Amino acid sequence: MTALKKIFFFAAMMLVFYIGTFVLAEYAAAGEIARDGRFIAYDDGTVLDTRTNLMWAVKDNGRNINWTDAKSYSENYRGGGYTDWRMPTQDELVGLYDGSKSRPAACKKNYNIHVATELIDITCFWLWTSAVRVSDAAVFNFRYGERTWSPQVYATNSRVLLVRSGK
Numbered sequence: 001m002t003a004l005k006k007i008f009f010f011a012a013m014m015l016v017f018y019i020g021t022f023v024l025a026e027y028a029a030a031g032e033i034a035r036d037g038r039f040i041a042y043d044d045g046t047v048l049d050t051r052t053n054l055m056w057a058v059k060d061n062g063r064n065i066n067w068t069d070a071k072s073y074s075e076n077y078r079g080g081g082y083t084d085w086r087m088p089t090q091d092e093l094v095g096l097y098d099g100s101k102s103r104p105a106a107c108k109k110n111y112n113i114h115v116a117t118e119l120i121d122i123t124c125f126w127l128w129t130s131a132v133r134v135s136d137a138a139v140f141n142f143r144y145g146e147r148t149w150s151p152q153v154y155a156t157n158s159r160v161l162l163v164r165s166g167k
Helices: 003-028 067-076 090-094
Strands: 032-036 039-042 046-049 054-057 103-105 108-113 126-133 136-141 146-151 163-165
Touching (some): 090 126
Antiparallel strands (some): 046 054, 136 146
16 A cells, blocks of 8 residues: 555544544433334434434424414424424425324324324324425324425414434
8 A cells, every 4th residue: 555545544534533423422412211113212302213314302392383483493492402403394204104103192182193103292283394385384294194285374283393414
């Protein structure tokens, strides 16, 4: 191996070591408290989906909310000490839906929702997404597993669950 190749190899190894240390340090700051299949819950109020590498807030906002307030909530949320939370896409929410799992919705106990993990607390069926068109916004329904659009001013049975890249 020539001297230049050795220097390049050494630099590449140092970079891999540095990036690995940074990633481990980011997750080491929060302690793991539970696992459920592909999901890992941390003591800082976050849940990592190891399949998608998305980090979810451990619970939705917990009350009826319209899209504009949900957007503001996402911009001001600081869960786990992170500042890059955002509203999810419909596809990201679809990844949390599992029709074979069922639990009562906290907002209406006589209706079931279907969430892939017990580690994420979704309290009602409709969850807002980031997508908008004119005065409507996209929502995902955890009762029926359906994608649809709703007026942004609508709040009844609507929640927001925030997400960020797990890095």
